[in-house]
Structure formats: C-alpha cells, structure tokens
Amino acid sequence: MSYTGYLYLFVFLELSYLFYIAVPLKYRWIELLVVSLVFYFFSSKWLVLLMVLCGFIVYFAGLFLNKINDGFSMARKALPKEERKDFKTIINWQKRAVVTVAVLSIFGILIYLKYYNFLLGSLNGLLKPLGLSASFKHLKLVLPLGISYYTLMAASYIIDVYRGKYRAETNPFKIILFLCFFPHITEGPIGRYDLLGPQLIEGHRASYKNFTYGTQLILWGLFKKIVIADRAASMVSTVFKNYTDYSGVVVLLAALMFTVQIYAEFSGCIDVVTGSAQLFGISLQSNFERPFFSKSINEFWRRWHITLGAWLRDYVFYAVSLSKPFMNLSKWAKKHFNEYYAAMVPALFALFFVWFGNGFWHGAGEKYILYGLYYYFIMALGMIMEPLFVKFFSATGLKRDSGFMNCLKTVRTIVLVVIGMLMFRATSMKAFYAMFGSIFKGFSFEPIINGAIFKLGTDAHDYLIIAVGVVILLIVGLLKERGHFIRAEVASMNLALRWVIYLALILSIIIFGAYGTGYGQVDPIYAQF
Amino acid sequence: MEQLIEILNSVKPGVDFKKEQNLIEDHILDSLTIVMLVAQLNDEFDIEITPLDIVPENFKSAEAIYKMIERLEEE
Structure with a gap:
C-alpha cells in the first residue's frame, strides 16, 4: 500500500485513526499493532511471519540477557573482590554469545533473501576462471516489506540491551509493534526502541495540535512527492534507460533531475509517514535536515x-x-x-x-x-x-x-x-562511467535551445512546475535554516490566511500533481531497499 | 585538564576548548573527531570509553569530558 495512494490516504489512515481514538487509552497500542499487521499483510501476505519471527528472536535474546544480567548482579555481591573481574569476563562472553547469535540470525534472513543471488553470482564469477562450472542457480526470492528497515531496528534493540542502555522488553508484541509500526515499516525512519517504544505503548488522546501539524506535514510531503518528484521521474527514466543515446547537457540535466526527484520523493514520503504518526501523537525521528545546505560531505x-x-x-x-x-x-x-x-x-x-x-x-x-x-x-x-x-x-x-x-x-x-x-x-557501473564521460564530450546547450530536452517525457510545462517547486523547497528550507517552525507559524495565523495557504497547497497537489492520464504511479525508490 | 586540552587541540586545532560549551550542538566535534579523541583518551588516561559513553552530555565541553574521564578512572 503506497503512502501517497488513495487507499492509504483516504481509507486506511482515517479508519486506523478513528479506531485508535475509539479504543480505551490503555489498549490503543494493541489497535496500532493490529492495523500495522493488516498494513503489512496487505503488502507481503504471509511473509509477515518472517517479521514476527525476527521480533521473537530479539525478544528471547533480550530475555536471556536480562537473566544473565540479573544472575550477575546477585552472584557478584557474594564473590570476593579478586574473583569479580574473572566472573565479569565470563558473563561478558555469555552476553556476547547471545547477542551474536541473535544478530546473525536476523541478518541471516536478510542476507539470504536480499543478497543470495548476488553473493552466489559473485562466487560463480570467481569459480569460472578456475575451470569450475557455475553450479549455483539463481532463486526467485521475494523480499518481505521493509526487511532492510526492521532488521536494523531489531538489531539496534538487541545491541542496546546488550550494551546495558535499557532492560529488555518482556512483552514480545510490544517489540513486534516497534518493528512493524505502519508509518515507518516501508522506508523508515529507522527508529530506536528507547525513543519510540514508550510512545507507541502509551495511549495518546486525540489532539487538535497533533491533528493540525500531522495533516500539514502529510500535505507538504504529498506536494514534494506528487508535484515535484513524480513529474521529474519520466525524463530521468528515459535518459537513464537509454543512456547511450544521450550526452552532454542532457545527461547532466538527468543527474540533476534525479537528485531533485530522489530528495523530493524520499523526504516527501518521510513527511507523509511522520505526519501520519503525529496524528496518533507519536513523534518519529527526523530523517532529513535540509541536506543541500551542507558544507561538506560529512x-x-x-x-x-x-x-x-x-x-x-x-x-x-x-x-x-x-x-x-x-x-x-x-x-x-x-x-x-x-x-x-x-x-x-x-x-x-x-x-x-x-x-x-x-x-x-x-x-x-x-x-x-x-x-x-x-x-x-x-x-x-x-x-x-x-x-x-x-x-x-x-x-x-x-x-x-x-x-x-x-x-x-x-x-x-x-x-x-x-x-x-x-x-x-545508473543501471550499472558501466553505464555510470559512460554517462559521466559523455557529459564532457562535445558539451553544448543545443538540446535546450532546439527543445530536445522537452521530448524526453517531461515537457516545458513540467519543467516549469518542477522549477517553481524547487524554488518553494528552497524558500522553505532557508526559513527553516533561520530557525522558523513554519507549521506552528501557519497554524497561528488568522483563519482566512491559514486556509488560503492550506487550500493553495491542496489545490496545487490536485492541479499540478503528476497523476492521471500520461503518468504512471511511481513507486517510492527507497521502498525497494 | 591541561593534558585534556592539549589532546583536544591535537585532534581539532584552532578551537578554544576552555570556552566552548556546545561542542556537539555546534558540530565542533563529530563522530570522526570523537573517535580520534577517544583513541587518545583511552591511551593517555588508561580508561575504556565504550559506545554507551558516547552521548552529547559527555562530550559537550572540555569540562564534561574531564568529568567522564574522572568517573571512568574510578571504575
């Protein structure tokens, strides 16, 4: 289910929210768990069980670590001082063994499903020059939704417990909710249990502030994704797919357009999911802080x-x-x-x-x-x-x-x-080298002057909308860099002005959004990782 | 403290570490410089700084770093 699709925005999110506020505070986390599992099942069917298995692996490992820690604290007091150090070393080895088995198990599932074909393909490549026949066959493996994200979250949970940052959770379903919470399961942000867990479990009352800020962020995210990113997608796709046909300014433009596309899309989707979580009173970690104002790669x-x-x-x-x-x-x-x-x-x-x-x-x-x-x-x-x-x-x-x-x-x-x-x-490293080199071969602005760039799936009208969108992103970015909290400032404006801004945003998404005839639905790039 | 200031200057020259109170928030120290600093501190003060100790409160100023060193020396 796409976060920017009708089903999510007009049915799933509303129903989840209504059920959430209808349930007593104490049980609201259970409602979140149920709707998150439904969301997951919708996308990955029975592969949901792999995510649940991952949750149970770190749950049991966590309990085991609790037990070792408790045993250590009890026994330590009874030991003479000189023996405590050796005892601590043994305990540390036990804890290390538990966390290693847990981390290897959950990463084992990820590596098998995501990297099996690549690793065996590489192995075949290595064996071939040695005269050994390529004996490993490719498997058709389906990736469960968000496996790259929930595996990292599960690993962070168990390593934190191992490091002694917090005690392990004693209810496995609370860990499963942390892993599969529907706003962050598809493309993050990659949450931490100590920050997110308590928020998920605590029931939140419906609040006008959360509703306003959450909805504002969802609209802003939709603007970035549908108006800017999806509009840039066709040109990017055309040039990268047939890269041998293009050079110079067209390739440079395609690289710039892809940069705009991926930023607007990824940060836009993150805004939609962060806004969705905020409706429920849950604050996700920030994933973007205006990266293009950075002064270094670091x-x-x-x-x-x-x-x-x-x-x-x-x-x-x-x-x-x-x-x-x-x-x-x-x-x-x-x-x-x-x-x-x-x-x-x-x-x-x-x-x-x-x-x-x-x-x-x-x-x-x-x-x-x-x-x-x-x-x-x-x-x-x-x-x-x-x-x-x-x-x-x-x-x-x-x-x-x-x-x-x-x-x-x-x-x-x-x-x-x-x-x-x-x-x-680029479709491969070979394509990247070719495209990068082609930028400098006979560089001229001719494709812009003769209008060739308007025939790549993105016409002059599209470029204009993207350019205006980027300028708006830039202005908003500059304001935020100067410490403005725009959502709060808009929310505190008088009714007329506030609604002019909301309607302008809604209408711009409806009028300038890249959907309908001539535009296919563009799947989020980061959802595939 | 003087020894700590010297180490800080060797990792990140040109900063007045006696005055700066927001080393993390102002991005004077980042994860790279912190690891460089930790390598020196572990060696010079014979302590073991773990990933759990690397939190903003312990590295926000020279004073905070010094307090952490004292605590780890006692352990």
Missing part, C-alpha cells in the same frame, strides 16, 4: 537519511573503532605517525566498514558497494588532507568560514552529491 550525511547514518555510526563505526584491535592499532600508529594521524588511523579504518555497509545495505550489486566507497574515498581524503588545509589557510590568511568560502563549500558538496546520485541511479 555534514551532508548527517542531514540526509539521518537515521541510517546514525545506525551505522552507533552500531558499526563506534563498535569497530572502539574495539580492542582498533585501539591497539591506534597505539601502533602513535609510534609511527604524528598525533593527528595516529588518532585518525582507527577512525579511517572503521569508516571503511560504515561506507561498505551503507552501499551494501542499499542493494545487492557492485554498483551500490562502489557508491558507498565513493563517499568513503571523499571522506578519507578530507581527513588525510585536513592538516594541509589548516596550514594552507593559516599561510594564506584566508578565512575558512567566510561567507564566500561557505558558498564554495556548499556548491562543491552539491557537485559531489550529484555525481554520487548519477552512480546511484
């Missing part, structure tokens, strides 16, 4: 798909870089390099796992892995060069944070991101 990834970056930071980057082997690596580096580079070595190595993981999470294929490593390369280069930059700016006397330099940095970040998006959308 900052961009702190503002784009925030919950994925945060997950990789907390469970991959910190776990790897703070592990004993990496700390020993730092000690080794200290003897061989200066202070800065010695401290940088563990971070530099751990970052590799983060970006490999980021690429691999997006999809089974070398393109996605190289997409992740592209960002790794940029960040690693930035870290290695940092002392040189510091010297350069102090020698030249140039101000690193002047307005002009900040503008340059933002433009540089956007250029690097657009190149990344070209790779992300």
Whole structure:
C-alpha cells in the first residue's frame, strides 16, 4: 500500500485513526499493532511471519540477557573482590554469545533473501576462471516489506540491551509493534526502541495540535512527492534507460533531475509517514535536515537519511573503532605517525566498514558497494588532507568560514552529491562511467535551445512546475535554516490566511500533481531497499 | 585538564576548548573527531570509553569530558 495512494490516504489512515481514538487509552497500542499487521499483510501476505519471527528472536535474546544480567548482579555481591573481574569476563562472553547469535540470525534472513543471488553470482564469477562450472542457480526470492528497515531496528534493540542502555522488553508484541509500526515499516525512519517504544505503548488522546501539524506535514510531503518528484521521474527514466543515446547537457540535466526527484520523493514520503504518526501523537525521528545546505560531505550525511547514518555510526563505526584491535592499532600508529594521524588511523579504518555497509545495505550489486566507497574515498581524503588545509589557510590568511568560502563549500558538496546520485541511479557501473564521460564530450546547450530536452517525457510545462517547486523547497528550507517552525507559524495565523495557504497547497497537489492520464504511479525508490 | 586540552587541540586545532560549551550542538566535534579523541583518551588516561559513553552530555565541553574521564578512572 503506497503512502501517497488513495487507499492509504483516504481509507486506511482515517479508519486506523478513528479506531485508535475509539479504543480505551490503555489498549490503543494493541489497535496500532493490529492495523500495522493488516498494513503489512496487505503488502507481503504471509511473509509477515518472517517479521514476527525476527521480533521473537530479539525478544528471547533480550530475555536471556536480562537473566544473565540479573544472575550477575546477585552472584557478584557474594564473590570476593579478586574473583569479580574473572566472573565479569565470563558473563561478558555469555552476553556476547547471545547477542551474536541473535544478530546473525536476523541478518541471516536478510542476507539470504536480499543478497543470495548476488553473493552466489559473485562466487560463480570467481569459480569460472578456475575451470569450475557455475553450479549455483539463481532463486526467485521475494523480499518481505521493509526487511532492510526492521532488521536494523531489531538489531539496534538487541545491541542496546546488550550494551546495558535499557532492560529488555518482556512483552514480545510490544517489540513486534516497534518493528512493524505502519508509518515507518516501508522506508523508515529507522527508529530506536528507547525513543519510540514508550510512545507507541502509551495511549495518546486525540489532539487538535497533533491533528493540525500531522495533516500539514502529510500535505507538504504529498506536494514534494506528487508535484515535484513524480513529474521529474519520466525524463530521468528515459535518459537513464537509454543512456547511450544521450550526452552532454542532457545527461547532466538527468543527474540533476534525479537528485531533485530522489530528495523530493524520499523526504516527501518521510513527511507523509511522520505526519501520519503525529496524528496518533507519536513523534518519529527526523530523517532529513535540509541536506543541500551542507558544507561538506560529512555534514551532508548527517542531514540526509539521518537515521541510517546514525545506525551505522552507533552500531558499526563506534563498535569497530572502539574495539580492542582498533585501539591497539591506534597505539601502533602513535609510534609511527604524528598525533593527528595516529588518532585518525582507527577512525579511517572503521569508516571503511560504515561506507561498505551503507552501499551494501542499499542493494545487492557492485554498483551500490562502489557508491558507498565513493563517499568513503571523499571522506578519507578530507581527513588525510585536513592538516594541509589548516596550514594552507593559516599561510594564506584566508578565512575558512567566510561567507564566500561557505558558498564554495556548499556548491562543491552539491557537485559531489550529484555525481554520487548519477552512480546511484545508473543501471550499472558501466553505464555510470559512460554517462559521466559523455557529459564532457562535445558539451553544448543545443538540446535546450532546439527543445530536445522537452521530448524526453517531461515537457516545458513540467519543467516549469518542477522549477517553481524547487524554488518553494528552497524558500522553505532557508526559513527553516533561520530557525522558523513554519507549521506552528501557519497554524497561528488568522483563519482566512491559514486556509488560503492550506487550500493553495491542496489545490496545487490536485492541479499540478503528476497523476492521471500520461503518468504512471511511481513507486517510492527507497521502498525497494 | 591541561593534558585534556592539549589532546583536544591535537585532534581539532584552532578551537578554544576552555570556552566552548556546545561542542556537539555546534558540530565542533563529530563522530570522526570523537573517535580520534577517544583513541587518545583511552591511551593517555588508561580508561575504556565504550559506545554507551558516547552521548552529547559527555562530550559537550572540555569540562564534561574531564568529568567522564574522572568517573571512568574510578571504575
């Protein structure tokens, strides 16, 4: 069920909300669980059981960790001080074994379903030159809805319990609700149990404020998705599909249009789901913070798909870089390099796992892995060069944070991101190399002057609507950057003005939305991951 | 404290760490610089900073970092 489709917006969401406020406060979480399971069943039928299985795996592992922790606290007091350390080591090993089995089990399901064909295809490729016949056959595997998202959420839950951040939940159905809560199941945000769990369980009263803010956000998300993203989709699809037919400004335009499309679509869908959750009084974590105002790639990834970056930071980057082997690596580096580079070595190595993981999470294929490593390369280069930059700016006397330099940095970040998006959308790495190279071959504005760009599935009228949409996004983005909370400001305007804005938004979606004859429904890009 | 300020300056030069009170919110320290800092702190103060200790409250200022070090030294 698409978040921007009629069925979700006009039937499912309304009924879920009405049932929610009709049920006594104490049982409202059960209503959320039931409607979330219905939503899931609607999309993936009996594959819902895999999600439930994932919930039960982390539930039992959590109970086991509770038991080990309780046993440890009781026994520790009775032990002499000198034996406590050894006892703690044994307990830590037991806990590590439990969390490892749980994490491997849930990731095992994900890897089998999402990466089986890719991994065996790669293995076949390796065996072929050795004279061994390719013996692994491709399987037709269907991915359950949101498996890449709920697996990360389940893993974060059990690792947090293992790390002692909170005690394990004793009701398995509350964990299942956390995993499959219908607004975030398809494409995130990737929630954390300590932030989301209590909100889901606590019954919320119907509130005018939540209803207003939630509806505003849903409308804004629909505007981004239907008016901007879906309108840009046809041109993008035409050029990327037949990339050998195009070069120069057309390919550049397609890369820019895809960047606009994916941002408007992904952040638009996240607005719809965040608004949906807010109707129920539940606040989801932020997933976008105006990423195109970033001054560096590092900052961009702190503002784009925030919950994925945060997950990789907390469970991959910190776990790897703070592990004993990496700390020993730092000690080794200290003897061989200066202070800065010695401290940088563990971070530099751990970052590799983060970006490999980021690429691999997006999809089974070398393109996605190289997409992740592209960002790794940029960040690693930035870290290695940092002392040189510091010297350069102090020698030249140039101000690193002047307005002009900040503008340059933002433009540089956007250029690097657009190149990344070209790779992300290209049908293969071969296509990416060809498309990237073709931009510089005989570059001219002729296709714009002779109108060729208007014959790619997106006409002049479409471009105009997209351009106006992007300007509106830019204005709203700038206002938010300056600290405005636009939804509250609109809600506090007088009745006439407020409704003029609401109606303008609703009418613009109805009039300028890309649906109906000539437009197919565009499936959300991030729902496939 | 002086030793900590020295380490902070080696990881992130050009910041007045004695004055700054919002190292995280102002993005002076990010996850990369924090890991670089932790590698140094673990070594210099013979402590073990775990992922659980990496929360904004522990890294918002030099003073907060120092308090965390003292706490971990006692453990």
